[in-house]
Amino acid sequence: MANTIAGIDEAGRGPLAGPVVAAAVILREPIDGLNDSKQLSEKRRLALAAQIRETALVGVGIAEPEEIDRINILQATMTAMRRAALNLGEVPAEFLIDGNRTPEGLPAAARFIIGGDALEPAISAASIIAKTLRDxxxxxxxxxxxxxxxxxxxxxxxxxxxxxxxxxxxxxIHRMSFSPMRQPALV
Known part of the structure; x- marks a missing residue:
């Protein structure tokens, strides 16, 4: 669409176990209370996630622990973000990515916004979807x-x-490339 934007964010880069989950969101209407998922209570996140899923277009991408171990967490995060964008079902005019880099292979122009999960509503919505799904x-x-x-x-x-x-x-589901799993006593 000519003037749509999609926000992309991820959850789960730092944990020792489980996948990294990314979400891409195109908001179809304003949603009150959007913010960085880490700034919201669990109850508020869940309520907003339900509202986002009802009113917005959502795509999700996941990179499992084996993939994280094979290609590293940064590349797995970029892969999950690309998957989320491709699973969106619509190509926006632009993707806005939370962080300091954009994944390659997106179907539209992209730019990053440092701290975007607290600044751009579509990224906030993606942050909430990624966090609640990963949880x-x-x-x-x-x-x-x-x-x-x-x-x-x-x-x-x-x-x-x-x-x-x-x-x-x-x-x-532990990430074997992450410490403390690399310690000899544990493997």
């Missing part, structure tokens, strides 16, 4: 791997998570 995936992972407490820390390096890794070793 949901980690809650489901907790059912498969209950010893790690993924439902609480979502794969980040919390003390309880590090203690679980020390006690049980890594599970199949």
């Amino acid at each position: 949901d995936l980690m809650i489901r992972a907790a059912e498969r791997y209950p010893a790690y407490g993924f439902e609480g820390h979502k794969g980040y390096g919390a003390r309880t998570h590090l203690d679980a890794i020390a006690a049980h070793g890594p599970c199949p």
Whole structure:
């Protein structure tokens, strides 16, 4: 479309486990309360995610832990963002990307905005979709791997998570290229 923009953001670059999830969003109408997902309560994020899914066009892209280990987290993030853009179902006039670089291979012009998840509503919406989807995936992972407490820390390096890794070793959704999994005692 001639004047549409799509915001793209990701969730899950820093965790020790689980995928990196990206979302691309074209807002069809204004949504009150959009902000960087990290600045919102879980309850508010979930309510906004439902509203975004009802009123906006959303595309999602995921890079799994094996891919992160194979190509590195930066390239996996760019891959997830590209997948989100391609899964959008519409080509906007421009993609606005949160961060300091744009993925290659997007179907339209793109520019990055540092801190864009708090500045540009479409990126804020993408931030919310990516975060809520990734959190949901980690809650489901907790059912498969209950010893790690993924439902609480979502794969980040919390003390309880590090203690679980020390006690049980890594599970199949851990990123083996990330410390502490690279330590000899754990592999």
